Amino acid sequence: MKVYKTKFLLEKLVFAGCLLLIGFVVKAQELELQVEGMATFDAASFSIENAGADFNASVESESTLFVTVDSNDAWDKTNNPNRKWKVEVRKEDVSWDDAMQVEIVRSGNGYSKENNKSNHVNDGQNYQVVSANSSYFFRGKGLISEIPIQFRLSGISIVHGAGDFETNVMLTIYDD
Template identity: 35%
Template sequence: MAITEAGMDFQEEMEFSTDEIILSVAILPQNLDNVIYHPWQIQVSKNDLEWNEALELYIRRTGDGKSDYNNKPVNGYYYQKLDSNSTIFFSGQGWINSIPLQLKITGLSVTLPAKSYATEIIFTLIDN
């Protein structure tokens, strides 16, 4: 590819590592029903601290994590855009540890002001 204008080689999106975030789910108290069978869902949203509206943040699940009872999360494998509204990310049952999550940011541009940007990712465990 020939670069004919300034900024043409600039990547507009960036994917983070496939295990950028590691999430574990455990419903208490620790008893057989909660460890194996208890259903739950994870909701996700973001709270912008210092953000530019041109930037969009996405999240997805890249693995099943670990469970002593072969429990696996359901859904969440496709990128989902984060915003201030809490939405269902994925669900499951029982205890599942070390679920890997990946982030992607889009809207990167040389026209964005040079500064640090920050947002909080909020995970909410819904006990079904």
């Protein structure tokens, strides 16, 4: 009878541990990416002034987007202020031509909301091609606000014809 009780207690403990772990997992998901702004391009980049000419080979976005790494969990902010993370990037084409490329770059460092000087961002400062496969973009530590990013289109040509070209660039944050 005592053995049965011990086993039963052990089962309860395991369950309690599991629930705690799941709770931790759920709490750990509070780190999130926020993106402000839109990727817009000057329409003049897609016009031709001199007959016979092609578009410029690459066009930078005329606006800057801002990425913020934030947490809406007070416990996480207080007890895990130096959490490491990394951002990966991929694209999902809506209407696109394979000869055209989207490139992305981190053009600044943003700032720490908490004024935590150990918070920082690394890498991503050279344009890199965004493909359908997720690839590493940049990494950092802690909560960082308004990290500026820019896009560049390359390989664009009048040869691709008239039409609307659209792709969705997916930024994903992971624990690092």
